[in-house]
Every structure is written in C-alpha cells, then in structure tokens.
Amino acid sequence: MKNFQSRLAAIFQNLATLTALLIALPFNLSLVLGALVGNWIRGNSIEPQTDRPKTILLTGGKMTKALQLARSFHKVGHRVILAETHKYWLTGHQFSNAIDRFHTIPAPQKDPEGYVQALLAIVKQEQVDVYVPVCSPVQSYYDSFAKSVLSGACEVFHFDPDVTRMLDDKFAFAEAARAIDLSVPKSFLITNPQQVLDFDFSNETRPYILKSIPYDSVRRLDLTKLPCPTRAETEAFVRSLPISEEKPWIMQEFISGQEFCTHSTVRNGELRLHCCCESSAFQVNYEQVDQPEILQWVSQFVQAQNLSGQASFDFIQAEDGPVYAIECNPRTHSAITMFYNHFGVADAYLNDELLAEPLQPLPTSKPTYWIYHEVWRLNEVRSISDLRRWWQTIWQGKDAIFEPDDPLPFLMVHHWQIPLLLLGNLRRMAGWIRIDFNIGKLVEIGGD
16 A cells, blocks of 8 residues: 555656646756857857867766866867766757767676776777766766776876775775865764664764765655764664674764855866855755865875866855864866856866966856756745845856856756656656656666
C-alpha cells in the first residue's frame, strides 16, 4: 500500500511540474524568439580578440557553469567542444551558439575506462588543445586519473589524483591547511559511530556536526548539532548514518556566523581568477562581496600547494570576526556565473603570464540567479516586504542562463532538458527531492 501511494505521489509530482512548465512555455518562447529576431536584425557576430585561438573541451554540459565557461572562451574567439554523459544527451546547453560540437560520453563511475577512452577520442577527433573539466563531485577523481592519458594529446587543466584526493577529503584538506597555519575548525576523522559516542563533548565550547567525506547529495544539507539533547538521541542519529572505514565522515566544530563560497582558478600556484559570495546550504544566488581575508587565505593555500586547476572553497566568518575554511571542492563553482560580462576569463585559464592581481567580477556585474528557483521561492513570500525583496532580486540581478545574444539554452533547458528528465521519471513512476536548474538535473535519493 505504501509503495502504491509513493508511486501515485510521484506521478502527480511529475505531471504537475510538467503542466507548470507547459504553462510557462509561451512566455519563454516569446522572450527567446524576440531575442533571436533582435540578433538577426543587428547581425551579431563574434570578433576574435585572441591571436592564438584554441580548441577547448569542456565536460559537465548539463550544468550552467559549463555554459558560462563556454561563453567566456567563445566570446574571445576560441572554439568550444562540449561533452556530457549519455544520460544527459538532452542538455539544452548544446544549442548555445558558443558550442561548436557536442559529444556524449560514458558515465565514469559506471565505465571508467570507457570514459577516459571517449575523452581521448574526442581530443583526437576535434584536435583539442586544452581540456577543462567542469565536473561533478564523483567525476573529479576520474578526470584526475584521465589526466595521465590525455596529457600526451592536450593540456589538462585539472589536478593530479593525489591532489584531488587531498582537496576533496574534508579531513585531509583541514589538516593540510592547519599544517601551514591557516585557520580551519577543529576536525576529527570518523570511521565508526562509536568514535562519536565515546567523544567527550563536555570540554568543547562549540557543538559539532557530521559530514560525509564521500559526496552525498542528500545528507550534505543535514546540519544536526552534536551532542543531541540526550545520549539516546545522539546514538540514534549517529547510528542512522552510513559511517564506515569505506565511507568515512568528518566530525567538525560548528562555528556560527556568515558562510561564504568562492571559485578559484589557479595556475602554478598563482590565484588567477577569484570570486566570493555569501553562501547557504542550497546555493542558487551569487553576488560578489569583498572579503580580503578570504582572498588572502586562498592565495596562501594555493601557493603553498602549488596548485593548477579549479577549486571551490567554503568559509565561515565567525561572529567575532575570524574566517575559517570549512572545506574545498576540486572543481568549478557555479559562482563563476558572475563573470558573465568579463572578457578576461579565457586568459586566466590559458595564459601563463603573471597577473598583478587575481581577476574578480566587474563592478558592473549583476548578481546571478535562476528564474525558476526564484519563482519557486514565491511560496516563501509571507508579506509585502518579502515580495519586495523577491522583486529586488529579479530587478537588480541577472538570470544565469539567459543571454540576449545566446537565448536558445534558456528555452531548451526549461522546456526540453528538464521536461524530458521529468517524463523519464514519470515513466518509471519515480519521484524526486527537487529540481536543480543550475546543475540541470533532478535531485533524487541515490541519484548521480
């Protein structure tokens, strides 16, 4: 009976969402057609700004950050090849005028060797000069292992396997930062629930939280404070988590304050591109903020580690002022959408010339958002002041996908990519937790 009810709920969830998107279709179609007609009248074309055009391969084609990087490379005259796993052959970003060619490849966690060989085939076929992975949490490891294979055919702008492993391991990262006297919360490696139950919390001034070291798309939002009010509650919570030697967790000091996230593009230990914005558990709004202490922290860390690649750092600024790095993800951050009007992004990735200072979003850069996430947030509006703040986000910001001179991805993501994923779930009578228009997927328990 319970299984029947869950399937019925999934059918309703998918049908209701498909209906809502169908209702929105005429409005979005009018917007995109208007932009296309305007472009045709103006005769928009790209004037190459580089005298050394290269062919760039980007993965992660379903994600907005891949689209943004494609546009950044394309707008100065580089040729962009986009790739994504077979499951997301339907990505709306392949219709961008920044994309010269689109390929699908095997999912690396299902076919590691096939994934590497598919990348190598694309590199050779398209005569790729530089491979810039825009990877999911799982994929970042496989891109590191692929680096040794691809490096003979093109430059790979990504970390070696041992560096990726260190950066992505929340505990190893914290220890590496602590070793060079950079501020991080107190952290403990947990491989058995009993370690938490035996921990003496009585001498601690702050509570702790548990986070999975392997990426967990669902539990990553759980910030249950430890210890719980009673030992029985603590034990029940801790034993409910899949903690083991194979799936270690980190118990980390919880510091109250403002969270920040960054994107950092680094080459030979030099921080070349940097942005920073206020963060939240489910982040879909990005606005540049000036945080010199965070910039300095990142600069020192990447220099000490002599990094080359892309990294995303999460920070917390304690209520008494100091900033602490919480974790690092060795991959592109969606905050890079704030560089939508910056013409220096491609050089930050491709050139070795030292910069006087890291590139940051331009003063004219508007905060970025995803319109369908903002529409969903109308459910949270409870007063006129809430509505005013909501409208201010729309009026003063910019949709991260829509560009007047490249409007098709906006239409195709919302009315092709997501609907086809919903139809797939409807056919399987499977529900989902939320739609992530930024990442371009349905977030599901046990999903990718």
